[in-house]
Amino acid sequence: MPDHDDHGDTHGSPLFDEPAAAAPARPRSSGGRRRGRRRSGCLPILVVLTIVVVGGWFFVRSIDLSNPFADGPAEDFPGPGSGAVTFTVSAGDSISVQARNLADLGVVASSAAYVEAAEADAAASTIQEGVYQVREEMKAADVVDLLAGGTTRGASFTFTAGKTVDEIVGLLVQDTDVTRKQLNAALADPAAIGLPEAAEGSAEGYLSPGSYVFFPEDDAVTILSAMVARSVQTFDEVGLAAAAERLGYSEHDLVTIASLVQAEGSLLDEPGKAKIARVIYNRLEIPGNPSAGFLQLDATVNYVLGEKVAKLTFAQIDAVADSPYNTYKTKGLPPGPIATPSADALEAALNPAKGPWFYYVTVNLRTGETKFATTPEEFSVIEAEFDEYCATQSDRC
Structure with missing residues (x-):
């Protein structure tokens, strides 16, 4: 708060008003009147100072229950509390900072109660940075015990x-206490993990990427439900249902297209992804186009193969010729998503760029530089550029 010290001009004040020149001698009583003027000037100042001090004392009492003038114990909940609250202790957080944050979350009734409980418990000094699961309306001493423990x-x-369900399961098995068997059992129960009806029973593409905090007691259903719930929230935020009606596709189709965009253009920004989405729509919608309705996407073949090959061979494509995910052999969209899409990929699928393109080639796998073409002749040129890149960067191709 800015410091508003008021150094007013005292010239002309009754307290300092002295004659400019020597005055004639006066009776002694006139000196008494000058002293009287000083007292009348000081009295209002003393009154104001008294009001400020007393008012400040009451103000402090009203906002800080832990001040020395407070009467009785600080406000506290009886506990044990209910619900679940995620509470983070960051590096360098003092007890008072923890107290304020806990009070803001409704975990403790007052910051003063937590400070008092922490001061009375030596174990409070052992509280480490991290993320904790607490409850609403807990007794302050119980919170200290929980965090210290x-x-x-x-x-x-x-x-x-861009991760598949299988890849996500592998990461969860590695980083949490749940097993692959438990996760697969939860995935087999779409209702238990909250999968929307549009998902058609498969979690592929419906486990939202990002950061989560999981606790030892969280089971497979709890963990997967959190990921599905975040996806549903993202779908609502981007307006998936309205876009499906506007574009003439099902919501599941749009999530599938977003997953294709993610897999094919993971290094591109949203405008670049929107151009890839346009190629997909053009191949699906424009009659007589050069691809004849085949998407011909390497990413869908890689999905079946369980690989991530930048440049597929004809043998690899033919090896999974019967799969509905082989978009070189099957027209239209694959049966469902092939990876979890980012928000950018979803936005691109819902709002494709305008353009006549039927082809694209990522000509630099390090930077993600992608070029677009309308005719087979233009496509041949950028494909040759990619071949040249692979000739010198074989480790990436």
Whole structure:
């Protein structure tokens, strides 16, 4: 708060008003009147100072229950509390900072109660940074015990867009206490994990990427439900249902297209992804186009193969010729998503760029530089550029 010290001009004030020149001698009583003027000037100042001090004392009492003038114990909940609240202790957080944050979350009734409980418990000094699961309306001393014990400290789990369900399961098995068997059992029960009806029973593409905090007591259903719930929230935010009606596709189709865009253009920004989405729509919608309705996407073949090959061979394509995910052999969209899409990929699928393109080639796998073409002749040129790149960067191709 800015410091507003008021150094007013005292010239002309009754307290300092002295004659400019020597005055004639006066009776002694006139000196008494000058002293009287000083007292009348000081009295209002003393009154104001008294009001400020007393008012400040009452103000402090009203906002800080832990001040020395407070009467009685600080406000506290009886406990044990209910619900679940995620609480983070960051590096360097003092007891007072923890107290304020806990009070803001409704975990403790007042910051003063937590400070008092922490000061009375030597174990409070052992509280470590991390993420904890607490409850609303807990007794302050119980919160100190819980945080100091560290028994409910959560673990952060993060994965990026473009992962398949199988890849996500593998990461969860590695970083949490759940087993693959438990996760697969939860995935087999779409209702238990909250999969929307549009998902048609498969979680592929419906486990939202990002960071999560999981606790030791969280089971497979709880973990997967959190990921599905975040996807549903993202779908609502981007307006998936309205876009499906506007574009003439099902919601599941649009999630599938977003997953294709993600897999094919993971290194591109949203405008670049929107151009890939346009190629997909053009191949699906424009009669007599050069691809004859075949998407011809390497990413869908890689999905079946369980690979991530930048340049497929004819033998690899033919090896999965019967799969509906082989978009070189089957027209139209594959049966469902092939990876979890990012928000950018979803936006691109819902709002494709305008353009006449039927082809694209990522000509630099390090930077993600992608070029677009309308005719087979133009496509041949950029494909040759990619071949040249692979000739010198074989480790990437």
